[in-house]
Each structure stands twice: as structure tokens, then as C-alpha cells.
Amino acid sequence: MSARQCKNCGGADIDIDQARGSAVCTACGSVLEDNIIVSEVQFVENSGGGASAIGQFVSADGPAKAPVLGSGFHTSLGKESRAQTLQNGKRQIHSLGSQLQLNQHCLDTAFNFFKMVVSKHLTRGRKMAHVIAACLYLVCRTEGTPHMLLDLSDLLQVNVYILGKTFLLLARELCINAPAVGKVVFYFTHCRGAGSFNK
Incomplete structure (x- = not known):
């Protein structure tokens, strides 16, 4: 009443x-x-990985004041x-890249490759270390450095085929034509990874 x-x-x-917020x-x-008015603000995760506020703050003084939270909130939180x-990513790239003496x-x-990966949401469902390694290997291939995927695999203690799968996906999705490695290097990497180099 x-x-x-x-x-x-x-x-x-x-x-x-x-x-129910009714009179x-x-x-x-x-x-x-x-009007349904809640006394608290709830947050939900959206498809882009950011957070959105459900509802909005309403002043106790009445409807004269503009809402504090609105569509801009999830944008700023997503940017953060x-x-x-x-x-x-930059920190991990510098750490791993310095070990490779890049x-x-x-x-x-x-x-820059990593920024493209993040903007295309290709990090979802993948380990950050694998994505970083794939970005570094993309550079190694495009710049022609003497590094192999096996070098990154050894540094991270990750199966070379897992890194290779991530590398191929990123190269395809980013439309980067990574030059092919020489047959000897490919054979060595492939056979050593498969444990059958002496065959």
C-alpha cells in the first residue's frame, strides 16, 4: 500500500x-x-567474450537523471x-621470441599477427601459448629465419603436431601464404616428430 x-x-x-515493479x-x-526495476545490476557474458549489464541504474530521486549504465558499458569492459x-600476448611473444633470438x-x-588473431576471435578454445607459438612461427616462415616448429615445440614442451595444427589454422584464417620450408628441413621435422628418423 x-x-x-x-x-x-x-x-x-x-x-x-x-x-514486479508495478503499482x-x-x-x-x-x-x-x-516498469520492472531491480535493486541490483547483473552481468552476463556475451558471445564476444565481453560482459554486458542487465538492467540499468535508476536514480532514487526520480526519472530526471540519465541512466549510468547502458550500451556503452559492455563496450568499455570488452575493450579493457x-x-x-x-x-x-605481447609479453609472451617477447619472452618466447627472445629465447629464439628473434x-x-x-x-x-x-x-601484429596476434592482434589479427584476437580481432578474428581465433583465440577461443585454444591455449594462449599455442597461439603465441603459431604467430611466432608465422613470422619465422614469412621472414625466412632458420627456426623450425620443432624449436617452439621443444621450448614449450608441446607436441609439434598440436602447434602445427594451430599454425595451419591461423595461416589459413589470416590469409597468410607462408613459404614452404625445404624438403630436408620438412623431412627432418616430420620424421623426428614421428620418432622414425632412422628409418
Whole structure:
């Protein structure tokens, strides 16, 4: 019940349902208010990996103030999350790239590949270390450095075929034509990875 007055019949017997956010005149049955207002803001994860707010803040003083949260909220939170992913990726690229003794140009190119991967949402369902290694190997192939996928596999202690699968996917999705390695290098990598080099 409330001290409000019905606009239609002038009755003062108003039933307010907090759970539904409605106010109904019990004398004439007019719905005076039907906006659902919640006292808390909930967050849900969207398909892009960001977070969106459900509902919005409403001032206790009335509807005069603009809502604090709206469509811009999930955008800024998504940008923050993406920036953090890029920062972590850059750090890991520099760490792994320095172990391979790659120059700054190669590291910058690998980071550019990584940014493209993140923008195309190709990191979903894949380990970050595998994606970073694949980006670095893309650079090794395009720049013609003497590194093999097996070098990255040894550094990360990851099966070379898992890295190879990620590398091929990224090369295809990013439309990067990585030059083929020589037959001897390919044979050595393939056979050594399969454990049949002496055959």
C-alpha cells in the first residue's frame, strides 16, 4: 500500500508489488506503473567474450537523471578485456621470441599477427601459448629465419603436431601464404616428430 493517488479514479489504495515493479489501484484496477526495476545490476557474458549489464541504474530521486549504465558499458569492459589480452600476448611473444633470438622486427610482426588473431576471435578454445607459438612461427616462415616448429615445440614442451595444427589454422584464417620450408628441413621435422628418423 502507498500514499499515492490514482490518476484515473482518485483512489488512494494503491498496491505496489516490489518484485514486479508495478503499482496498481485496487479501487479501479488501473495499472499506474509497470516498469520492472531491480535493486541490483547483473552481468552476463556475451558471445564476444565481453560482459554486458542487465538492467540499468535508476536514480532514487526520480526519472530526471540519465541512466549510468547502458550500451556503452559492455563496450568499455570488452575493450579493457581485449587490451589485457593484447598486453599478455605481447609479453609472451617477447619472452618466447627472445629465447629464439628473434629481432625486434620479427617480434613486432608476430604481435601484429596476434592482434589479427584476437580481432578474428581465433583465440577461443585454444591455449594462449599455442597461439603465441603459431604467430611466432608465422613470422619465422614469412621472414625466412632458420627456426623450425620443432624449436617452439621443444621450448614449450608441446607436441609439434598440436602447434602445427594451430599454425595451419591461423595461416589459413589470416590469409597468410607462408613459404614452404625445404624438403630436408620438412623431412627432418616430420620424421623426428614421428620418432622414425632412422628409418
